[in-house]
Amino acid sequence: MNWKNQIWIVAEHREGILAAVSLEILGKACHLARQAGKTAVGVVLGKNVDGPAQELVNHGAHLVFQLETQDSPYYQEELAVHILARLAGDQRPEIILLPSSSLGQELAAGLAARLETGLASHCVDLAINEEGILEQFIPAYGGIGKISCPVKRPQMATIGPGVFPRPAPISDPQGLILRIPVQEEEPLRAKTLSLQLDPPRGKPxxxxxxxxxxxxxxxxxxxxxxxxxxxxxxxxxxxxxxxxxxxxxxxxxxxxxxxxxxxxxxxxxxxxxxxxxxxxxxxxxxxxxxxxxxxxxxxxxxxxxxxxxxxxxxxxxxxxxxxxxxxxxxx
Ligand SMILES: Cc1cc2nc3c(=O)[nH]c(=O)nc-3n(C[C@H](O)[C@H](O)[C@H](O)COP(=O)(O)OP(=O)(O)OC[C@H]3O[C@@H](n4cnc5c(N)ncnc54)[C@H](O)[C@@H]3O)c2cc1C
Known part of the structure; x- marks a missing residue:
């Protein structure tokens, strides 16, 4: 199978549960992929992430890179940038999409800097034009501005929760999951040692x-x-x-x-x-x-x-x- 023209969705998850926004972005990515002859690729990083990887396939991802960390159970931003930049260098995705959550924003900025490409944050819509360029829409100057990145690759964007509808699971998922073990090769400058979660208040x-x-x-x-x-x-x-x-x-x-x-x-x-x-x-x-x-x-x-x-x-x-x-x- 030809995995060229990849649209990556870097998925966010916590304790084995995929964030709804990742599925919403995947739904849009699958739509764009169908339209423009590209491949929707989920990327999920962490320890014990079989569940999120399978969920991406169940919702239409053609391929999932399951990057299994071996060491800390916690998400480490520096490690994530390093691993994703290396995989992107190898796979050369056309487009990388991430949630505009606090983790997603931090990761997107770090990754865009490492890959020396542009990043449009908080997009409210995405399209692919006739030249195959990603059009990224954001509110600006009292209207909706269109951003495109015609030269540098990958084209990168973040999208917030609720912008795109959540797709239903597909009836016959055929996507492939590639498990890749990853390790901390160098000591990290900053490391998450524990997490304290605020209990949710009121209705989402x-x-x-x-x-x-x-x-x-x-x-x-x-x-x-x-x-x-x-x-x-x-x-x-x-x-x-x-x-x-x-x-x-x-x-x-x-x-x-x-x-x-x-x-x-x-x-x-x-x-x-x-x-x-x-x-x-x-x-x-x-x-x-x-x-x-x-x-x-x-x-x-x-x-x-x-x-x-x-x-x-x-x-x-x-x-x-x-x-x-x-x-x-x-x-
Ligand atoms: C890149 C970027 C991203 C942004 N993203 C967001 C975003 O996601 N969400 C967001 O909300 N903003 C965002 N902003 C900020 C946004 O541009 C506005 O500044 C913000 O939405 C204004 O909030 P406001 O309407 O509460 O305040 P204001 O514009 O200050 O309006 C306050 C209103 O209250 C009214 N008022 C005052 N006193 C009373 C009273 N006693 N009774 C009744 N009415 C009263 C006034 O008439 C006024 O209309 C963003 C800005 C940028 C540049």
């Missing part, structure tokens, strides 16, 4: 049917609790724009938009959010968008099904009281 954003998102218009961490309470009452998830994350009111994993998550709830309520494209690309698939903003010219209203021009400090206490009352009546 991508799965929530209602999302209550707050922005820079929220006055502070005290008022942020109103956002959390409303999300809880609606049995939904909390989301945010960049400023509340920068302020430390909310974890980065709850940021919606180009550098964050893409959500598709039945109901999205944006409070104190101006509607910058970097945020709104993440809510395009919401079925109903409602926003509260005290500036009638805020861009978020252009995208909203219902807009409330008001100070959230007046509206939210009324809304919370009304919902509490309704819920009480139902119980």
């Amino acid at each position: 954003l991508e799965e929530a049917r209602a999302v209550v998102a707050g922005g820079a218009g929220i006055a502070g961490p005290g008022d942020w609790q109103l956002i959390e309470e409303l999300a809880l009452l609606l049995d939904g998830a909390v989301g945010a724009t960049r400023p509340p994350v920068d302020e430390g009111w909310v974890k980065e994993e709850l940021m919606i938009g180009q550098s964050g998550r893409t959500v598709q709830p039945d109901f999205y309520l944006g409070i104190g959010i101006s509607g910058e494209l970097q945020h709104t690309v993440g809510i395009e698939r919401a079925k109903m968008i409602v926003s509260i903003n005290n500036d009638p010219r805020a861009h978020i209203f252009d995208q909203s099904d219902y807009g409330i021009v008001a100070d959230y400090r007046e509206i939210l206490p009324l809304l919370l009281a009304k919902i509490r009352e309704k819920k009480k009546g139902l119980s």
Whole structure:
């Protein structure tokens, strides 16, 4: 079989579980591969990664490089860059795609630097043009910018969770898994010795049917609790724009938009959010968008099904009281 024209998906996994975003990227890669006569290749690195490798095949990968580390059970970024750069030098993939998670971003940057090629981060779409060049779309300058890398190879991009739909398993997986043992050849300059995971809080954003998102218009961490309470009452998830994350009111994993998550709830309520494209690309698939903003010219209203021009400090206490009352009546 000819493994030329490879599109790599460098998969992310934790404790033997493949991250959903890796399957989403694989789905897109398979689509591009079919369109452009290329090969979708999963790359999975770590100890005991039979499960993630098989899952990639089950979801359409034509080939998986299963790079089995022998030493530390933990992901080591420096080692990953070294191993992937060597494999890329050998296989010469046309395209390398990674998740724009914190691990994926770090790995992508290190790998692009090592391979002396370009990298487009936080893409919101990908296409292959008639010349076979990868077109990488990102929100920029108030619109969607197209980035391409016509000379250097591989062409590299990162994509966030929820940007592409998750593919269903294929009925007759035929992909091949190549197991390659890898070893630490030199001592690493920095090494992960243990991991402490935060327990997940509330509903995952991508799965929530209602999302209550707050922005820079929220006055502070005290008022942020109103956002959390409303999300809880609606049995939904909390989301945010960049400023509340920068302020430390909310974890980065709850940021919606180009550098964050893409959500598709039945109901999205944006409070104190101006509607910058970097945020709104993440809510395009919401079925109903409602926003509260005290500036009638805020861009978020252009995208909203219902807009409330008001100070959230007046509206939210009324809304919370009304919902509490309704819920009480139902119980
Ligand atoms: C490369 C890049 C990637 C980025 N990625 C992301 C991303 O993934 N997600 C993201 O969110 N941002 C991202 N950003 C940042 C983005 O450009 C915006 O700066 C950000 O989305 C603005 O957040 P905001 O709407 O909360 O704040 P602002 O733009 O400051 O808007 C605050 C709004 O609150 C309103 N307001 C103020 N007081 C009240 C009140 N009392 N009641 C009601 N309304 C009030 C104001 O009228 C205003 O419209 C990115 C930027 C770059 C350059």
